[in-house]
Amino acid sequence: MSSMKKLIHSCHYAGSQFCNWVRPRAARLLRLCRDSISWLSRFLLFHVHPFWIQLGYYLAVSLAGYLVLKATARDGSELRHRDLDLFFTSVSATTASSMSTVEMEELSRAQLLVMIVLMLLSGEVFTSLLELQLLRLKLLKQSRLDEQADRRSGFVDCIELGIPSSAQKVDSNQHNEAKAVSVRNPNMSNKLKYDAATCLSQVVLGYILVFHVLGSGLITLYVYLDRDAKQVLERKGLRGDLFSLFTMVSTFASCGFVPLNEGMVAFRKSPGLLLILIPQVLAGNTLYAPCLHAALWALEKASAKRKELGDALRNGRDVGYFHLVGSVRCRYICLTALLFVTVQLVLFCGLEWRSGIMSGLTPYQKLVCSLFQVVNSRYAGESAFDLSMVSPAVLVLFLVMM
Template sequence: FSSILVALHKKYCTRSFISMALSLRRTSNRAREFILTRTYSFDRLNRYLRQLVLFVYRFSALRLSSFCIHLLYFVSLAFLGSLAMVLLKPSDHSFSPSYVDMLFMSTSALTVSGLGTVETERLSSAQLAVLTLLMFVGGEVFVTLLGLLLRRTSENDKREASAVRVDAVSVELEAADPSRVVTIDSIEPADGSVAMAEEKDLRSSCIRWLRYIVSSYIATFHLFGTSLLLVYIYRVSHARDILRKKGINVFLFSLSTTVSSFANGGLIATNENMAAFNRDPTMLLLMIAQVLAGNLLFPLFLRLAIWTLKRITKREEFRHMLKSTSETRFSPLLPGKQTSYLSLTVVGLMTALLVMFCSMDWNGAVFDGLNSFEKIVAALFMAVNSRHAGENSIDPSLISPAVLVFIIVMM
């Protein structure tokens, strides 16, 4: 009887094991089919998206003018940004801004005009992130990079073809003498065509390297700017306490401030702009470097970067970019003499405003409570930002009328 029970138990266990194995195999097959189906669906969707992006790129690059591309770019992003601002809820639940206000804020951030109709502290972190993204894609350096990426090569080909075009002439041909017929086995290109092909390759290589340089330039200043601001805020309790009292995320503030300064957007997460940090000269100096690198001295820094790469790599492309700036058709890349004149003009105007600011308002209410070094840095911050960025470290209503007039002239 016990042997019968053992046999039945083994038989039952074997059947259970077999059924379990079959069930696991069916489940595995279904899972494999599901994964393959989803993978194929995602792959097909990815392929469709790539084709769509490629179609839009080719259509915009070949059929639309530069003006139409810029207009479509800014108008579409302004409306998309306003929709995102409306859908995202502000941090102040009692605050319900209208769509016109959000459209104005979106357009102001995208065009880096620095104007606002609502207090930035009443916006949520998500809305502030949208404004930061809009300032980034609307900054001058990023827009010039897009121009490089959308550079059309067909215009160069047409220009070169028209340059070597020969007008048709009528020639009467006589019957050839068979004894004078010469058979040519091979034809070698003329020296002119070889030189033209090499020049075209060199110009294309310069454009490609210029894209890499500008992209690295943008990434470097944003990465180091955000990191240095983060380190400073975490190490200085005064700046950290201001953000904690206002309920502003430290990383988001550092990133947004860096983007705003580099793009010369003028929108800061605090209602007082940078006046809340007028006793933090190190932070103001970091932002001054961002403002100069993103607009006023971008041609100088770009030329210095190319010159440094030429000295290190000894490549012909960098020498050609410095020598023949007009062939790249990249407006920020100016000849050496024009770059020097532009840089001297920027430094001269900033120095003039700094001297006038300190001489007129040194003992005034505008610098009340600041020591000498903080006054100089605050005045320098205003001198740099008055040209384009629109950020301020003091109360503008306390500035003397003569200095205000000079600021208006500089703007």
């Protein structure tokens, strides 16, 4: 019994000694990792051109996507041995080029989830959010440097003027007035830009979440209620929620992938689904700037106490976020997009209304499918018709609009 106690005591002593030996070394390792990450972030922000950052981002995401796609392939699937095809698909999803050398129905559910992540990371709105985060870090660093420079210059001025140290402290009212007057001072601009960038990043994140959650919910609800759409998914063995999320992310990111080999041709007789997707195409692409401007304007009116919303709305381009434009330019963007879509819709319907690609559709279905087609020809690349049956004149029209 005494030998057992000695053994337990020796084990406890050895364990405590080991913990005492590991704890400081682990702390030093964590501190080294933190300092290395901080140094790397400063190096990337201030010494590396944004082009190389973006190139490294897309290469890293594409390579990681390829490895995960290969690891999540079905057992016995030929995709495990088609490395080039998987890498091509990963790059295509990451760059939103909507090209693939594999049939989408060959992908497993896990691979479809990987594709969702890749398309989400490649969307123009999401990448602009990442740019905002990098911009915030840079502005935060610059604003801190400005504050340090202001403190040093103020201290030097006090010494040169012979002001005693007790007089260096001003009351809060005078300090606030000085800050208000110095808004036009370049040393204060970085702080204002940082606040505007922080507000913008929150609004853009909310923009992404609202469209994806609302869009996926509407698609799921429509698929549940519409018999034709439900039958298509049941025939393909595809879950409605997975289809909704995949299609929503792909459409918003203008990627053009659909988890069906036929694409959206299988839903030609489901005009409600096409009408749900059309605003998502526009909101994630050309009309993103007007929609963001409208969202900021509405939030500013709804919450008057948050002055940073107004600052972000008026100073967004000064911050460096070029997706945020003025109200006049937003109107021009909306009018231009409406004009192009209208002209293309009229020409497409005039040339293809009685053609074979429209056979079996009601006039309402023809109109909705045509609208979906012309909108996607300029943006996402999804198709409600078999383009191999489209007349050469329409193909030339699509080419010009693209």
